Amino acid sequence: RKEVEQDPGPFNVPEGATVAFNCTYSNSASQSFFWYRQDCRKEPKLLMSVYSSGNEDGRFTAQLNRASQYISLLIRDSKLSDSATYLCVVNIGAGNMLTFGGGTRLMVKP
C-alpha cells in the first residue's frame, strides 16, 4: 500500500462546478498535511496547509480526518485556471520529510 494515495483522475468538470478530492495516508503518526498545486512540467506550489479544525481560503476548503486517515480538498465555483494537478503531501515523523501522493488531475471545461 502506498503511503499517500490519491485518485489520479482526471476529474473533468464544467466551470462553476464544485469538485472534491480525497487523499488517504497510511501512517497514523503523520503530523503535517498540505495540498500543493502543480501545472504541467512546472514546480509544485503550496496551495494550503491542512489543519485539524479544517481551513478555508477563498473558494478552497481543506479538511483533515485523523480517525479515518484522510484529507480532502473542496473547490467551489471552479475556474478554467483551476485546471492543474493537485498533490496531497504528508509529513511523517521528524524532520521535514514530505511524502507526496501521485496527484489528482483536474480539468475545468468552459
Next chain:
Amino acid sequence: DGGITQSPKYLFRKEGQNVTLSCEQNLNHDAMYWYRQDPGQGLRLIYYSQIVNDFQKGDIAEGYSVSREKKESFPLTVTSAQKNPTAFYLCASSRRLLPGEKLFFGSGTQLSVL
C-alpha cells in the same frame, strides 16, 4: 528577488555519462532537497541536506550523488549507475529541516537519455 534557481531547464545524457544538475538559492535556507518526478507520479526524495557539509540519502539515492560545500548550492550528479535517469528533477529548500516548514521549489530540470 529571492528564490531558488535550477539549471539547465533541459538536459540530455548519453549512455555511460555523468551529468550534473545545478541548484542555487539565495533565501538563506539551511535545508535543501532533491526530488525526482516520473510522469503521472508524485515526487520522490533523492537526497537532502540540513546544513553545509552534511547530506543524507532519501528514498531513491542509488545512482545519484550530491555535495553541499556552500549554503547556497546543492548540485546533483546523475551517475552512469542510474539506469533509468529520464525524469523531471526538482530542487527545493526550506528554512530548517523541521516539520511544517514551507518548501520553496526551483522550476525543475527535465533530463532525457539520448
